[in-house]
Amino acid sequence: MTPKRQKRLYIILGIVLGTSLIVGLVMYSLNQNINLFYSASQISNGEAPVGTRIRVGGMVVEDSVKRATDSLRVEFTLTDYEKNVNVVFTGILPDLFREGQGIIAQGKMDENGVFQAIEVLAKHDENYMPPEIAETMKEKKEAIK
Amino acid sequence: MIPELGEYALILALGFSVILAIVPLYGAASLKTIWMEYAKPLAKAQFFFMAISFACLGYAFGQDDFSVQYVANHSNSQLPIQFKLSAVWGGHEGSLLLWALILSGWTLAVSLFSRGLPLDMLARVLGVMGIIATGFISFLLWTSSPFLRYLPRYPRDGADLNPLLQDFGLIVHPPLLYMGYVGFSVAFAFAIAALLSGRLDAAWARWSRPWTNVAWAFLGGGITLGSWWAYYELGWGGWWFWDPVENASLMPWLVGTALMHSLAVTEKRGVFKSWTLLLAIFAFSLSLLGTFLVRSGVLTSVHAFASDPERGFFILVLLVLTIGGSLTLYAFKAPNVKSESSFGWLSREMLLLINNVFLMVMAVTVLLGTLYPLLIDALGSGKISVGPPYFNALFVPIMGLLVVSLGFSSVARWRNTSLESVKQQLMLPGIISLASGLIFPFLYGDGFNFRVFIGISLSMWIITTVFREFKGKFRSTTSIAEKLKQLSPSYYGMMLAHVGVAVTAIGITLVSVYSEERDMRMAPGDTMELADYQFKFLGTKSVKGANFVADQGTIEISLDGESVVTLYPQKRRYNVKKSMMTEASIDPGLFRDLYLALGEPLADGAWAVRVHYKPYVRWLWLGGLLMALGGIVTVFDRRYRKNDTQKQGVANA
Numbered sequence: 068m069t070p071k072r073q074k075r076l077y078i079i080l081g082i083v084l085g086t087s088l089i090v091g092l093v094m095y096s097l098n099q100n101i102n103l104f105y106s107a108s109q110i111s112n113g114e115a116p117v118g119t120r121i122r123v124g125g126m127v128v129e130d131s132v133k134r135a136t137d138s139l140r141v142e143f144t145l146t147d148y149e150k151n152v153n154v155v156f157t158g159i160l161p162d163l164f165r166e167g168q169g170i171i172a173q174g175k176m177d178e179n180g181v182f183q184a185i186e187v188l189a190k191h192d193e194n195y196m197p198p199e200i201a202e203t204m205k206e207k208k209e210a211i212k
Numbered sequence: 213m214i215p216e217l218g219e220y221a222l223i224l225a226l227g228f229s230v231i232l233a234i235v236p237l238y239g240a241a242s243l244k245t246i247w248m249e250y251a252k253p254l255a256k257a258q259f260f261f262m263a264i265s266f267a268c269l270g271y272a273f274g275q276d277d278f279s280v281q282y283v284a285n286h287s288n289s290q291l292p293i294q295f296k297l298s299a300v301w302g303g304h305e306g307s308l309l310l311w312a313l314i315l316s317g318w319t320l321a322v323s324l325f326s327r328g329l330p331l332d333m334l335a336r337v338l339g340v341m342g343i344i345a346t347g348f349i350s351f352l353l354w355t356s357s358p359f360l361r362y363l364p365r366y367p368r369d370g371a372d373l374n375p376l377l378q379d380f381g382l383i384v385h386p387p388l389l390y391m392g393y394v395g396f397s398v399a400f401a402f403a404i405a406a407l408l409s410g411r412l413d414a415a416w417a418r419w420s421r422p423w424t425n426v427a428w429a430f431l432g433g434g435i436t437l438g439s440w441w442a443y444y445e446l447g448w449g450g451w452w453f454w455d456p457v458e459n460a461s462l463m464p465w466l467v468g469t470a471l472m473h474s475l476a477v478t479e480k481r482g483v484f485k486s487w488t489l490l491l492a493i494f495a496f497s498l499s500l501l502g503t504f505l506v507r508s509g510v511l512t513s514v515h516a517f518a519s520d521p522e523r524g525f526f527i528l529v530l531l532v533l534t535i536g537g538s539l540t541l542y543a544f545k546a547p548n549v550k551s552e553s554s555f556g557w558l559s560r561e562m563l564l565l566i567n568n569v570f571l572m573v574m575a576v577t578v579l580l581g582t583l584y585p586l587l588i589d590a591l592g593s594g595k596i597s598v599g600p601p602y603f604n605a606l607f608v609p610i611m612g613l614l615v616v617s618l619g620f621s622s623v624a625r626w627r628n629t630s631l632e633s634v635k636q637q638l639m640l641p642g643i644i645s646l647a648s649g650l651i652f653p654f655l656y657g658d659g660f661n662f663r664v665f666i667g668i669s670l671s672m673w674i675i676t677t678v679f680r681e682f683k684g685k686f687r688s689t690t691s692i693a694e695k696l697k698q699l700s701p702s703y704y705g706m707m708l709a710h711v712g713v714a715v716t717a718i719g720i721t722l723v724s725v726y727s728e729e730r731d732m733r734m735a736p737g738d739t740m741e742l743a744d745y746q747f748k749f750l751g752t753k754s755v756k757g758a759n760f761v762a763d764q765g766t767i768e769i770s771l772d773g774e775s776v777v778t779l780y781p782q783k784r785r786y787n788v789k790k791s792m793m794t795e796a797s798i799d800p801g802l803f804r805d806l807y808l809a810l811g812e813p814l815a816d817g818a819w820a821v822r823v824h825y826k827p828y829v830r831w832l833w834l835g836g837l838l839m840a841l842g843g844i845v846t847v848f849d850r851r852y853r854k855n856d857t858q859k860q861g862v863a864n865a
Binding site for chain 1: 447448554569573576577580581584585594595596597598599601602605606731732733791792793794809811812814815820822
């Protein structure tokens with residue numbers, strides 16, 4: 068092997084090793100940081116793990132929003148028109164949070180089956196429905212038919 | 213009548229781009245000069261009709277022509293005039309029209325400013341851009357024409373522009389970003405033209421460098437503005453969300469950065485040629501992928517206003533054709549490329565290669581995180597989202613490594629550098645950076661902080677090594693002023709951009725570590741304290757804007773009993789869509805921002821109030837602007853102009 072070829076070989080070997088290391092790290096941290104999406108029905112069936120970060124989506128049930136008088140704690144119920152799940156959140160809700168609106172909450176289930184939200188997302192368009200919710204809704208409607 | 217003219221002009225523009233895609237390329241392949249000469253006038257005609265088409269849509273918005281569907285859906289008679297005009301790109305169809313207009317603008321610019329270019333090269337470049345234009349204008353005409361009418365019964369008034377988009381940021385952010393996205397089509401066209409002609413010497417790198425730098429500068433400027441917009445407009449004080457659409461603009465920027473550096477090596481040393489070609493193809497493909505992600509509705513995002521499977525499919529086909537076609541061409545032609553020189557293990561070439569690898573890894577990391585949820589969904593294994601921790605965990609450390617190698621490549625020389633000289637040059641900068649990183653958290657914060665140590669050390673590392681290398685330029689000169697004049701604009705541009713990286717890094721580090729925020733329930737008269745500032749809430753009153761009514765809070769801020777500023781955050785309710793929007797009120801400063809936003813009204817005149825203290829947040833945008841400015845400055849390099857006139861002289865002689 069000429070010295071030039073040898074050098075090229077080292078470079079290629081380095082790149083291959085580096086890439087595989089990186090891909091490995093990427094896959095590892097992907098698996099550590101993905102948030103699975105659950106519907107209200109899946110949660111009330113007990114499919115969602117307790118204490119793991121997940122996302123839950125659904126419609127905010129009318130007249131279910133209750134505010135604490137002395138803090139920013141708020142409770143509401145999410146539904147996928149089949150089962151409900153109660154959500155607790157402390158903080159400022161997004162502008163488009165409304166009863167009857169589709170939202171996504173990020174957080175953890177506690178032992179009492181209440182969803183402790185860390186973040187509530189409502190998207191910036193009143194006609195907008197997160198695809199995750201739209202799909203679960205569609206499945207539900209088809210199931211009813 | 214006017215909208216029909218617009219549609220007609222668009223059809224004519226398509227006609228010209230089809231001819232542009234065929235005639236000059238055929239001419240270049242068969243060496244027919246007259247055919248090649250057609251490229252320039254065709255590029256002009258294409259731009260002319262695109263401009264007419266765009267002006268017609270602007271006119272329809274200005275005249276409140278609600279019989280046009282797109283106008284009716286995105287404007288309203290109450291909208292202030294500047295937002296009526298920026299609403300032209302407030303939706304899917306119009307923003308694509310802007311995309312196509314900018315593409316034809318770049319095509320025109322290439323035809324005007326490439327006088328030094330050989331005719332066949334120019335014909336090929338413009339021809340390739342004509343192919344891209346053909347794809348996009350057909351996409352507009354067949355799936356997303358902005359000129360469709362509601363006839364005979366059209367709405368009396370429009371549905372209004374999304375309130376979030378009624379803002380100065382939206383007037384400038386999309387055009388800038390598109391200038392960058394589409395600008396990479398020029399680098400792409402040059403790469404394809406070089407592959408087609410088989411002339412893969414360093415010349416094409418020199419021609420395409422200024423274009424790449426400008427496109428990169430626009431893209432960076434657009435991203436910076438977008439981040440700033442999100443900060444003040446979305447009302448929760450974040451400046452980067454790892455939103456898929458942000459990622460879509462970040463990926464071409466990262467690859468573009470790699471391309472810029474690789475082009476420099478190719479031009480100066482005649483190596484990395486095939487790698488540079490590949491990067492040019494990737495940068496533009498990622499721009500297209502970004503367009504696909506945003507426009508196809510496959511993503512859950514603020515930006516994803518249009519979800520139409522037909523449109524998504526069309527862009528996907530364009531994407532596959534572009535990537536597939538160019539990579540096939542690459543596979544056939546690239547093996548002929550020969551390197552013109554060699555380089556040692558410790559040399560600027562090698563360090564820039566490492567820089568390229570890091571940048572590519574960052575781009576791939578972002579790409580995987582963005583596409584993984586789509587992939588999992590397509591495989592039917594559930595719905596997931598990838599959170600910011602993933603991106604932070606991978607992106608930030610690699611960025612750190614990149615910055616370390618930046619310092620080395622600043623002082624390393626081309627071909628080969630002795631380890632001894634690198635050591636000797638970097639000893640002092642290394643010590644200064646580590647020391648400042650160590651001291652800063654004690655001076656600014658309450659004690660040692662690892663993240664601040666790393667962030668400040670790395671930023672100082674960039675600044676000191678750039679300065680060290682700058683100082684080295686004066687070693688053998690007596691007249692400093694003379695030398696300052698001698699140094700080229702591209703050298704100054706590089707320094708500006710590298711200092712910009714340091715400034716951004718300082719901003720990111722300090723705002724991430726030392727930010728403070730609180731959400732509080734506040735009744736009129738309540739006071740809260742945050743980061744030594746006292747905030748006194750004096751209640752809200754109702755105010756009226758052009759097309760909204762708002763509850764406006766009054767909050768007095770004082771520091772140690774002395775009044776600093778009074779801020780008036782608003783909760784707006786827009787008349788047409790009845791949508792609510794938070795308008796944050798910010799007291800900006802070079803070293804800290806105070807950021808106030810109203811949450812929701814609670815009982816008894818109390819409000820949920822969000823207060824942020826954001827130290828050094830301006831720095832991260834300032835750095836972004838410095839980088840963009842650096843990219844622009846390089847274009848004024850005499851080399852590009854001198855080369856032009858030299859060639860011109862030869863042609864005239």
